[in-house]
Amino acid sequence: MSDDYKAKLRAGSDPLVFFKSDDELERSGIARGHIMAAAVSHALRDGETLFIGANPLIPLAGARLAQLTHAPNLTMIAGASGGVNPLLDPLAPSSGDYANLVAEAVLPFHEVLMMFMGGHGDVFFAGGLQIDRRGNCNLATVGKHDMPVLRGPGSAGIPWASRARRTILYTTAHNKRVFVPSVDFVSLAGWPTESEVGIVSRGPELVITPLAVLDFTADGVMRLVSVHSGVSPQEVADNTSFELAMPTGEVPTTAQPTDLEMRHMRTFDLDGLLSIIVPV
Amino acid sequence: MSDDYKAKLRAGSDPLVFFKSDDELERSGIARGHIMAAAVSHALRDGETLFIGANPLIPLAGARLAQLTHAPNLTMIAGASGGVNPLLDPLAPSSGDYANLVAEAVLPFHEVLMMFMGGHGDVFFAGGLQIDRRGNCNLATVGKHDMPVLRGPGSAGIPWASRARRTILYTTAHNKRVFVPSVDFVSLAGWPTESEVGIVSRGPELVITPLAVLDFTADGVMRLVSVHSGVSPQEVADNTSFELAMPTGEVPTTAQPTDLEMRHMRTFDLDGLLSIIVPV
């Protein structure tokens, strides 16, 4: 094995850079990733404890941004790695990345998950191959379970979402394949339907996508809260295969990250990963 | 607080030395503690894994002696401290002593106990305020449980003895209060009685005392194996309040530690703790 190759492996490599175009690497502007991360930050409250799982870029960045701005007492646990309060030195694309160990503690993963199942989480982040109008999420199978048209990875930690006080959904793909009227497999249970009498479980609280921020009505139906800069309500509707509840009055625009927020994000997003999240 | 007192605390102190007489500190001879430790060593087999709990002097010394002589692949776990394969640098009287962390690994105590409950132990060491002729042990209460004449510390880890392949009992007190026909509370279950039809559990295998080594007959009755040098079978009988099964022929004398064994024990028993164990 050549020393060069050894050096490359030792140094590590950014798996996203591999497919990055020059254009995507352009960092000066505010990208969708920044808007989504800022939306996460704004949804968090000081002192909360967050559990973050796979594909962690958006919640990690948002949580760190919150720590650096309005929520210094927030605790975040970077899923697989077990890193507690990682400095994101730098923000890394895999939840199990060694970069997440520049942190205050490193817990074994089984303890992270058990603490979460034990109810120690204020906020849980989840997503899905499918997300439906009641906030149910599917990470298992699209189509029939025993002969699916799409075999997903499996349910991971999201079946336990109800153990947290509140769940925030996020996805980097806002399209009709993801936003379906009803999921084919319930990996994460959303808001109870009218027929589920007596079920008091709450579903997810918020959904953050590359197009918009959404929440749920008191009846548990997904509702548009705001559209990101440059996105119309119609574009959101066109990419959602069920009818969203709408806010009263005009749909507001999601808050753009401030200059300060952008500066903070650039201190930990050294590879510009937030710049290359684009709606699909 | 004076620097002297701080220094005393920092250096630690040997709790047994406190009540040691000059005579007891005499180290040149073979004491009962050495005979007992050697008996433990001889009972162990290479490659076994040992779990050792509170009051660990005899089993720790015996296990280390075994490692240094015939059982280099033996693993011992020093109970409370979680130390795995401590070098006994030096042998210390409390199972939770920091000295036990000169070791190969330090496990959290709950994992030590759970591993033991999980069946990872080949040999478990136990004792009791009372030990009866079927090998039952009592660490809880002597007399009626709700108004006992002697309140013991509680059952500690010994109720789980049957999770190990074999159990070795040891006690530094061989007298009629300890060796009773039937314990008042079963903290550790001995050999099944005739009435316990269908119980296949085995009781303890060996009992090592300051007077003798004992085992159990195929029927599960305690039997004298050997008496220590200077002890007569009658002395053992006089200090046991039930009738012991006897070996065929003359009762042999327990093997005296060899010169090599004594040299090994002196390398780790720096405070002469094994010299001050006397029959009570």
Added chain:
Amino acid sequence: MTTGGADGARGSKVLGIEEAIGLLPAHSESLWVGGMHMHNVPMALVRECIRQEKRFGTFYAGPSSSLAAELLMGARLVERVVVGYIGFEQLGLAPVFRRLVEKGTDIQIIEADPGSMLLGLQAGMAGQPFAPLPPGLERTSLPSTSPGFYQGVSDPFTGALGLAVAAIKPSVALVHCQQADEYGNGIFKGSMFSDHLLALAADRVFMQVEGLISNDQILKYPLQTGVPAMRVSAVVPVLFGCHPCSSHRYYNYDDVHLRLYMAAASSDAGFADYVKKFVTGPEDQEEYMRRVQNQDWSSIQ
């Protein structure tokens, strides 16, 4: 969820001992004190509980409790005790525990074992309602003596009968770490005993430390953090705070003091004198250590 500190700054959890224990209500549901035998026991916090007469419904005396159990029981601050082990290992039996039980006490004694208690604690940590036990206890006196603690359960996969204990989630845990930062990231410099699990399971964790270190120091080697700050309500620096128990790598247990305690506490009057001299008497830890060091036991019966 914890908050604290001035707006915009992360809040320190460092408190004086009186202030920290003052956060406890007059009566808490349950208490588990960390450490084991005479090691890593947060004795300064325990003494402060007695000074402030904090009461607890259930005290979990496991995996092995020594002086903490003695003082809390002797001061009648606990209503019931789940006994895994109460004693002073090679130093001898626990005199107050003995006397109370042998003479009859209205403290409820629940005869248990440390293995089952720790499985219950593990279940409490993970949100499981109860913990099935491995086979083995059936032939001991424990299940019949403590039917409320041990219950029969049938394995839903095999139908086999076994025993179980309920999940344990102490409402208060007192633990000792050798070092912590001001936010409560604690380091065990020696054995962690069962205290890492305890800190993950309890509702509120009060941490006594020998000394504070900076958060930068924590960040330098996070693999040694034994208690993450998120689990900690207060950090209380107390020099020699485990005395007369040990603090691993800092100091050993004070066998002289412990033996004298055991002798004194063998009578009600002697125990009362001990408490007056060493627990309620000293106005702070400095004064406590002065009294310890003077070794003047003449006032104690």
Added chain:
Amino acid sequence: MTTGGADGARGSKVLGIEEAIGLLPAHSESLWVGGMHMHNVPMALVRECIRQEKRFGTFYAGPSSSLAAELLMGARLVERVVVGYIGFEQLGLAPVFRRLVEKGTDIQIIEADPGSMLLGLQAGMAGQPFAPLPPGLERTSLPSTSPGFYQGVSDPFTGALGLAVAAIKPSVALVHCQQADEYGNGIFKGSMFSDHLLALAADRVFMQVEGLISNDQILKYPLQTGVPAMRVSAVVPVLFGCHPCSSHRYYNYDDVHLRLYMAAASSDAGFADYVKKFVTGPEDQEEYMRRVQNQDWSSIQ
């Protein structure tokens, strides 16, 4: 109970990779491979299992399995898979897993979740027959989809109904530590993921390491030993043995190789070519790394 070594000397457990995996029977009951996502996965051991065509009844794909699950399923060496998560996280879905399931396979797929799997593993470690689950799964599709994995149980203390999983005790565990001594005292230089628990629970543990250190080095700082030697059957030093996954603090995952794998494995022929070139083809790890480094994927469909 392990033995080894010449009479009077402690036995080394260091073995060559072929010899180590050769210790496995042709068919083992179950397998759990350590690491998580693309991190700390003992890929060299996994590849050797495929070279030697070792078969396993149940493969536990959790908490998150990537290339290990792909290769073992693609090579048809596992009869059933308990799925917690199989995928490449941000890199994408698992192509072999997808194709097998979407086209229909005789490998039995048990839809599960990592939390329940780890509670089952914890129960297996502690000798508990089963693990009750916290409330929360009832409204998901999991219990009805996998009724054999999830069973109803009633809490013997409250009567409340809930779910449970059976204890999991893998007959074989493959784990990666960055360092170990010749006896198997292993050190995780970064995250330990769930591998400490796995090593305590499994019947036989095979440990892959980047390099050996002396037992003296282990004794110098025993608090960092993540796997005690008593749990380890064999220690296999393999340089870059996790490739193309990461080994914390030693090297990152090789995203180039992984993406090319994912592209190749999207067809049966491409997967077969990949296995031939990178798994069964290379006679040893050196040759494997030479092929990796040449990056010549032209022979792969």
